[in-house]
Amino acid sequence: MSTGTEPGAERRALVVEDDEDIRALIEFTLQTQGFAVTAVDSGLAGVDAVRATKPDLVTLDLGLPGIDGIEACRRIREISDAYVVMITARDDEIDRLLGLETGADDFISKPFSARELKARVNAMFRRPRTSEGSPVTHVPIPADEHEVLEHGPLRVDVDGRRAFRDDVELELTRTEFDLLTELMRTPARVWTREALLRSVWGTEWASDTHLVEVHVGNLRRKLGETRDGPRYIRTVRGVGYRMELAD
């Protein structure tokens, strides 16, 4: 059993976009990246298509007829751990969306270039995966072939893409998993928000650092951090984040 994308394992993408021109642009761009692409023009059709096609990646327009991108994303999150890229009409919508905890992994505002979309998608899929796109099937692999990270009660099976606290599996999105893995791989390192952006999202735009803060916040909650309870990730004021040192 090797790590990384198995030869012949097809990556699937779903494009949810009601503007025909933009839909065609995204569809074409993702096809050139080797995705088998399904495209639909409404949020409800998008949720149905996620169920039917089990995509690895979903691009989701915010402004859609019927249910909007936010509601569609919430419904998709209930049934899939696909990467979700939310596409917004304006740059300044992104901050508002971050506050709503939509569950999206990344945001791109219109107008965007095919090159920009490609770069974002490549960064997401750069990491080795063994789940072959399906969050449900788990192929047993001998433990010694897994990179396993431990930090106090936290354990991350990097290749199996599973995370545990006190042996209870955590329900992390792909982005939260990638964030936790980066932090746990180098527990003494203080990560700047910019470095995490580069490493997890593949972008260097300093304006996106809010994205890091929101995802770290969601991750902390899922790890079970509370105000007075356990802390696993430390905020280094004015710099960024690192793992909390063990007592």
Ligand code: CA
């Ligand atoms: Ca639209």
